[in-house]
Amino acid sequence: MKNYKKMILTATTANSWIYPDVKNWAQTTDDLIESIVKCYEVGASIAHVHLPRGEEVDTVKKIRERCDIIIQAGMSSYPIEEREADFQAKPDMLSIILNHHDEYFTQIRVNQLHTIEELEKYCVKCKEFNIKPEWEVWHTGSYWNLNYLINKNLLETPHVLTLFFNWPGGTWSPSTADEYLHRIKYMPQNCLHTISVMGENQIKIATLAIAHGGNVRVGTEDYPFIKKGIPAKDNAELVSGMVRISKEMGREIADPSEARKILGI
Template sequence: MIPVRAQVPAVPITPKEIGLDVGRCYDAGAAMVHLHAREDDESPTWRGERFEEIITEVLLRAPEIIVCVTSSGRNWSDLPRRTEALSIPDPHKPELASLTLGSMNFPKSASVNAPDTIIGLIDAMQAANIVPELEVFDVGMANYARSLAKAGRLKPPYYFNILLGSLGTADFNATNIAAIVGSLPEGSTWALAGIGRYQLSANVTSLTLGGHVRVGLEDNPYFDWRTREPATNPRLVERLVRLGRELGREPVTPRIAREIIGIRQKEEVISAC
């Protein structure tokens, strides 16, 4: 929602640009894509029609990739707009949707996620048979997830995206990683991402710990922070695939990723319709 062309030259904006970028990442080894929607003037949008246009372009070039849409409260906090993308019908319906498990401050803004909003998002995702991508920025959010799971409000499969290094939330360090991962509900699958300069270190740490990775321009505009060399999404994916293989971690296909997370395979979804 934040990077714009003037600051991040390679950020894709239009549905076709996003579809082409995802296709390159898919060819490089990505199994999942996390989508935000923009209007042609680069402004963030919640419109379901725009998300459907993007997903159409994505699946045209990466037909098997797992599609995750945002439900972020960074630009708007009301449920109707935050759940708009959940109502997209098959065959373009997303399989996952992001769900941030608490309120927090970014360097220049806040993301407000009140408890009743979080419950409302969970209910909307469960009603649409969409798996939450549970976003955790601090150990308190992991604790809240465990509480929701114990109460039966949050149901498996549990897929967590842990994001560290943003000013106002947990730093990227070993203590915070251990505390957060150790607080997740039993049976959770987790990926680790770093904000800004911490992205590569967080990704490699996750690879060595047996976790999964999220990488991309949303969180990191540079391929090399020392030289400020601009990044592209495909180059960031390619680097992680190479490093993963050097560490003995082969990138998985979308089919295997669904098995790991516990998402129904596409043919199972079609047969159930």
């Protein structure tokens, strides 16, 4: 394996969109904070958090009182006008999708267009609040929009991406080696990437990403099982499992301080 930087591990502790009956995620705000702290203690550098509506500022404050984990505010499906409270909470990072949401989950369907004008507004607003954008990439068409923003000098390097695989709906892509290699082949320069895989191919794509210098996201939102058919006890168990795999492959795990330097936060 090449001498890649340490692996950055993201924990996504929200509910499972495709396995709603597996109840191993936090049900309350206090439980959410506790889950994030436990993930931090076993190796997660980033917490991808769906900040509870109406509690955004308080939730970020309470997490920071407990640990130094990088806070990444999720729910990029919302239009920018509905995310003012996320900005006011001043997380370290903010999730932004580079094209549009077209997702078909067990209990809900999400179809939300995110225009280039909205993406430009995100760039300006993130600079205003000193928040690092995390760009969600569902297919290579997302790169056209990213290059547009880069060419307009709206972004600072490195560009932090999360590549999504096997999320059901019109922006679905297969969780295969071919798709992963295709996606990283066409990434713009100065990008760092993390993979997010729904379903049982998660470990296969995660190991491929680790071997190619990528980073990994795990947690109940993406795949709530520690093995096929066996729900994890909690998110910390999912994080611990990926820490072990990365170390066995020869890549140590970045702590939050190291991750901040790598990500330019």
